[in-house]
Amino acid sequence: MPPTTPYAGKFSSCAPYGNNNNHPQPQSPYRSNSVPKQSRENVYNGACSAADNPYDVPHHHSAYRSASVSSVTSKEHHYNSSCAVSENPYSSPQPHSPRQHSTSCPGRAYRHTSSSSGSEQSCRNNAAAAAKARLYGHGITASYGEMCYHDNSLVSASLEALIQHLVPTVDYYPDRSYVFTFLLSSRLFLHPYELMTRVCHLCVEQQRSGDALLDKIRFREVAPKLVQLLTEWTETFPYDFRDERMMRCLKDMTHHVARGDEYSWRAMQQMTQRLIKRLSALGQYEEAVAALNAVAMERPASLKSKQGSAQRNDVLSVCDDPFVLAQQLTHIELDRLSFIGPEEFIQTFAMKDPLENHKGFFRKRKTSNLEAYVNWFNRLSYLVATEICMPVKKKHRARIIEFFIDVAQECFNIGNFNSLMAIITGMNMSPVARLKKTWNKVNTDKFEILEHQMDPSSNFSNYRTALRGATQRSEMAHSSQEKIVIPFFSLLIKDIYFLNEGCASRLPNGHINFEKLWELAKQVSEFLVWRQVICPFDRDRRILQYLVTTPVFSEDELHLASYESEGPENNMEKDSRRSLRSSLLHRENRS
Known part of the structure; x- marks a missing residue:
């Protein structure tokens, strides 16, 4: 159960609620104008x-407040394109259409299956179970390999397909809202270290062709997008990297990127420095709060x-x-x-x-x-x-x-x-x-x-x-x-x-x-x-x-x-x- 307060006994089970702008702005019961005075x-x-x-x-944490999820831009702006302070990484998701792949990534393209009555009914059943008997109406439902979409919005998929969907390629980068959503909730199914290991491994392995020179060229092309993904991860979920295994994996990827693309290597170094500063500020904050609590006790x-x-x-x-x-x-x-x-x-x-202990x-x-x-x-x-x-x-x-x-x-x-x-x-x-x-x-x-x-x-x-x-x-x-x-x-x-x-x-x-x-x-x-x-x-x-x-x-x-x-x-x-x-x-x- 989550932490509670003295009021917890009065809470009732509540349905999720959204931001509905149809409701009026609350007026202060004490002033004619609810806007706070200066x-x-x-x-x-x-x-x-x-x-x-x-x-x-x-x-240092003030920088953390403004370092939201970075948007995807051209290579020249990959590493300084963080969004504005008030930007919401989920606020305006793009349609989650199936990812596109070039023929340079064999075996990676999802095969489009037509929306036959059987597949459509299957997807409708999946969505209904997920949303507690929610009715979709007459939208278009389609499957792409192990991923099921409704009206171009992803509704279900296998864990393997979701991990694969996160991995950038030369001509593909996952939608920004998908990155945030999956990095946030994937920990319900596997630990961040496992996810990062698999994503980095897939990103490297899919560029292998057997020709060392060609492999280097292909990795150089995908390296900026891999760095962009890791940048979004470290800026939005920096506390994942308190795990020593995560930091080792990040270090290994830095060495790997250094062999293929100097520009991306420098970006990885800057990203790591920002991450270390953020984690250092977190450590100082936790120590300060502990000291304050000791005084208060x-x-x-x-x-x-x-x-x-x-x-x-x-x-x-x-x-x-x-x-x-x-x-x-x-x-x-x-x-x-x-x-x-x-x-x-x-x-x-x-x-x-299951291996939880005092380490990492x-x-x-x-x-x-x-x-x-x-x-x-x-x-x-x-x-x-x-x-x-x-x-x-x-x-x-x-x-x-x-x-x-x-x-x-x-x-x-x-x-x-x-x-x-x-x-x-x-x-x-x-x-x-x-x-x-x-x-x-x-x-x-x-x-x-x-x-x-x-x-x-x-x-x-x-x-x-x-x-x-x-x-x-x-x-x-x-x-x-x-x-x-x-x-x-x-x-x-x-x-x-x-x-x-x-x-x-x-x-x-x-x-x-x-x-x-x-x-x-x-x-x-x-x-x-x-x-x-x-x-x-x-x-x-x-x-x-x-x-x-x-x-x-x-x-x-x-x-x-x-x-x-x-x-x-x-x-x-x-x-x-x-x-x-x-x-x-x-x-x-x-x-």
Whole structure:
């Protein structure tokens, strides 16, 4: 199962959803204009200095955001043709007609079989099984060898044919959306190292003719396209290359290319250098997050009792402007989003390697950055609850509740739905919800509107409408601020999870259900566009450090703090308070 949040119990099984521009752009329930107001200081428009980075990580990953899947161009532009920041590698797929081959590649051409009633019915049955009884209507269905198309769109194929379809030749290069889709989802069926080994082997072997000179000439012609494929792989799925076997294979191909084409060899070297920098930045980020988590886990004595809580600063002493705090939360969200590899969504339910051990690709968890982001959501929820339960005075607690309601409102206006949901979750935790005397001093009208926007009923229909509107605004944006879309992340994970569980990966005839892979790629590629946005707001290091490092109450500490703020109302709560006091005192003595 995918990682969950405190709201997970309210999730329902959800069907995949697409980007429907027929829905109106959401209007802020608090302003006449939902477009966020401009930053109050200089707009952040690039890499910041190390002093401004709360993680103290060099911003090499900013290049990763803009390095999307590269398009295929002529040889002169093969290695500098990455797409624009906002480009979606899946957004406008070309018709997936069968690949064309020249006679210089014997045995590779797919034989066109006419759409006889038998083959058409077979393909219709395959597609129906893959799409859960979806009806195609009267489209044209045809088979090309081991590949089945419907209206020029690939719907199913054998694994071998899909691998072959990925291999470039002198006169063929796979469609860009196909490259992204298959590289993303192939890990459901085989490991990246196996795929890369087979692709490189086929690309080399198909050029062999028995004549050494002719082989060299033919490989020189195909080398730029092989390098282009590897460039797309390393730029879009760089974390695959944390596997030592992948790096060895890449090194072997570099040596092989060097013997055939100096231009392609130089491009391979540049590609490898970019990859190493990206992996180095990832390593630094992971170390920084681990260090921050270690600091946050330190629990000073002042946090273990309400009496000592006055020694601790609260959020209002660090930042009393809800718009500024929402901006800093958006910084953290986008920073952490930028390090999540698209493959991590698939690897949450990908096949396990029977040889999995402590070596190579499996030395680090393959979903560690995705898990770290979900943990950030949980931390923010607990931070909100801690800030509310900690103050001794009821008036102060009410003020903090109203402050976080305003922060949540600003997150909604910015398009930061993940922080919005984390704040709502924290305020709905039982230790906070039971503070009735405190809540009586709060005007809850705005909070009820926000809860309505993120209501889990009807499969989060209100939120999905708001998300589509924010996505539409992002696509038409004239400023970086309008481009911000940060989805409620755990729901995105669950959508992808249920899409995977709800459709078979293989059809009864053994073919891969490529329609399912298209849908997986569509959802993940939308995330890639959101991830690439550079946060336009000024960084405030002091606020950022507070948000990511200040210790928070555990669940037991939250309950005890809540009881000390507003006493138990019944015998059950009295027993709970006595038990919590005894348990926490025992833990203090042990530590």
